[in-house]
Each structure stands twice: as C-alpha cells, then as structure tokens.
Amino acid sequence: MEGGLIPQDDAHALLQATVDNFPGGICVLDANLVMLLTNRRFYELLDLSQTMFPAGSNIEDVFRYNARRGEYGPGEPEEKVRARVSHVRSFQEHCFDREVGTGLVLEMRSAPKPGGGSILTYLDVTLKRRAEQDIIKHKETLENLVSERTGEIGRQAEELQRLLDQERHINELQRQFVTMTSHEFRTPLAIIDGAAQRLQRRKDQMTSDFAAEKAGLIRGAVSRMVDLMESFLSAGRIEHGRMFYDFRPCSLRAIVEHCVLRQKSIGSFHHFKVDLSELPPIVVADTAAIEQVFTNLISNAVKYAPTSPEIHICGSMENSSACVSIRDHGVGIDPEDLPKMFQRYFRARSSTGIAGTGIGLNLVKQIVEAHAGQIRLESRKNEGSTFTVVLPINTIMPKVDGFDQATTG
Structure with a gap:
C-alpha cells in the first residue's frame, strides 16, 4: 500500500464487509438494472438464493421470480414484472412498505445513484409496523370506550334529569294536592259553620222544617269530610302496602x-x-x-x-x-x-x-x-x-x- 491507497481487492473486500454489516438489505443497480453490489441481508429479507441471483444478475429476473411465486399477489406475472421494471427504471427516489411471503413487513427505499442506476435498501420494520397497528387499535379501543362511557354518562344525565323533573312534577302535584285538600275541607266546614250560625240566630223561632234543612246541610258536609278522610287514609294504606x-x-x-x-x-x-x-x-x-x-x-x-x-x-x-x-x-x-x-x-x-x-x-x-x-x-x-x-x-x-x-x- 503506497501513499495511503488501499489495493483494489482489499477495497472491494472492505466495501463488501461494510455492506454485509448493514442491518438492512442493499442492492446497487446500474443503468441497465444489473445488480452491481448486494449484501447477505438482501437475500435473507427477500427470501432469495444468493446462488440463484448473484451480483451481476439483472433485477428483472428477481422481479419475475417473485411474481411467479405470488409475492405480488394475483394477476398476470409478466404484467407485474413490467410494472416494477418501469418503476425502477425511472431512477427516482421513493419509499413504500410491502409484506413479503415470509410475513415480514419491509420498508423499501430507492435513491438515484450518481452516474445512473439506483441504490435499493430494505429494512425489516415488522415489529415497528405491528406496534403502530397495536397503537392504532388501542387508540380506537380507547376512543370506543370513551365514546361508550360518554354515551353512558349522557344517558345517566338524561335519566337523572328525568328523575329530577319527575320529582319536581310530583312536588308540584303534592303542593296542588295540599292546596286543593285545604279547599275541599274548607267548603264543608264553611257549610257546617253557616248552618250552625243560622240555627243559633233562629233558635227561639225555629221551625222543624228549618232545623231539618240545616241539619241535612250539616250531615251532608260531614259526610263529605268523612269521605275525603277515608280516601286519604285508604290512599296512604295502599301506598305503604297496608x-x-x-x-x-x-x-x-x-x-x-x-x-x-x-x-x-x-x-x-x-x-x-x-x-x-x-x-x-x-x-x-x-x-x-x-x-x-x-x-x-x-x-x-x-x-x-x-x-x-x-x-x-x-x-x-x-x-x-x-x-x-x-x-x-x-x-x-x-x-x-x-x-x-x-x-x-x-x-x-x-x-x-x-x-x-x-x-x-x-x-x-x-x-x-x-x-x-x-x-x-x-x-x-x-x-x-x-x-x-x-x-x-x-x-x-x-x-x-x-x-x-x-x-x-
């Protein structure tokens, strides 16, 4: 090694070692979609054989292999291959997630390479995405619980309001009842008092017919009061199960x-x-x-x-x-x-x-x-x-x- 330069073979080995230690998969393509450089993780994540697709292979062959084994879903395999080749040939930066046949979720990124071609990277984001999905599910569950609880509180508030309104209504009815009851008793009492006063005023010149008339009024008023009291007592006994x-x-x-x-x-x-x-x-x-x-x-x-x-x-x-x-x-x-x-x-x-x-x-x-x-x-x-x-x-x-x-x- 002269002048600080690393021999070409050593530089290539160093680059390969560096790429192999990258936690994700790497695939470097030239302008013709030939795989110039790959690492071990690339083959592991995509479930590919390095022997079948060594460096120097065309990425189109990888796409065709994946399409035929159903990696891209139902449909004509060659159509799916052409679509992916066209997308890669654009050599534009993009990123998306895809679940591969092994069940892993991979984050796939493409970045243009100086001089033409692309650098493709593949990261295993399965745990991250599942955690995100769990968070979303927990969030939805929590929102549902909050919604249900809010609805329940609303229903309880409505029921409480209904009971309060009912209580106010009953209190108002009872107030009216007391007022009407007082009036109901006041009327026969006034009849009794009036008849008694007339009897007292005419006690010295009272005829039997006059006495009978006033006595009838008194008896009728008393009868009305007795009926009222019987109704009140019976209502109370019924209310208390007695x-x-x-x-x-x-x-x-x-x-x-x-x-x-x-x-x-x-x-x-x-x-x-x-x-x-x-x-x-x-x-x-x-x-x-x-x-x-x-x-x-x-x-x-x-x-x-x-x-x-x-x-x-x-x-x-x-x-x-x-x-x-x-x-x-x-x-x-x-x-x-x-x-x-x-x-x-x-x-x-x-x-x-x-x-x-x-x-x-x-x-x-x-x-x-x-x-x-x-x-x-x-x-x-x-x-x-x-x-x-x-x-x-x-x-x-x-x-x-x-x-x-x-x-x-």
Missing part, C-alpha cells in the same frame, strides 16, 4: 243504591236514573272498599256535571263479571288527558275551577284491581264521561275458616 280487604259475599246492587241515597241526601239538583236489575244477587267483594269506589265515582259525576242534572247508573253482566256504568253529561275530558286520569294527583284540564284532590280515581283503580277487576273510561269533552266498573262475581281468594274470606296487602 291496605287489607275482607272478601265476603255481598250485594253489589245494595252497595250502589246506598251510595246513590247518600249522594241524594247531600244535594237535590241532580236526578239519578238507576237500573241495576241485571246485576247478579251476590258478588264476592270487600263491601267498605267497593262502597268507596262508587262513592267516588258518583260524587265525581255530580261534581263534574254542575249544570247537567241527569246521572245514569246502569248494571249489567259481562261473561262472569258484574258491570256498573256511571254516566254524566258534564264537562268531559280532553283526549290527551284520558291516559293519565288514573295517575295519582293528576287532574284533567277540563276540571279547572272545580274542587278536587286528584287521588280519587287512582284509589278507585287500585281497589278495583285488588278485586281482580278493571275500570274503564269513555269521555268526550263538553259531552260527559262514562266510568264502568267490572268486577268478577267470584273473586278467587283463599278460603279462611271455611268462608270465602281473605286479606291482601
């Missing part, structure tokens, strides 16, 4: 007629047209509870028909059930309100200006259903309403002490 029923054979006709007589004793404006002849002589029911049902329905018929005096009460049979319908010609109910009429505290828009608590119909429904029956409602606004109570003749209850008697709660 409502008990004593099922015994009883006359449904007698119960309804008794409720009509009580209503008549309170006021004389309304006329009751009653036909209960088709009712069965006996049904199994709790007399006191069923009396509450018809007391509520009849008093409602009177209350919501203040200018229409006729109330029709009709009894009939439907299969093995007894039916009692109460029809008025009063204010009626808006169609939108019909589905809500048996909800506790609910009052129809057509009842504006008419006293009421909003618990009566809910109580009626609870009692009737406890008897395995049902309550039906038909109504047209400004034309009136018809409530029909359907009760099985023989409510199926367990026998106690040899009698058809039971309690439920």
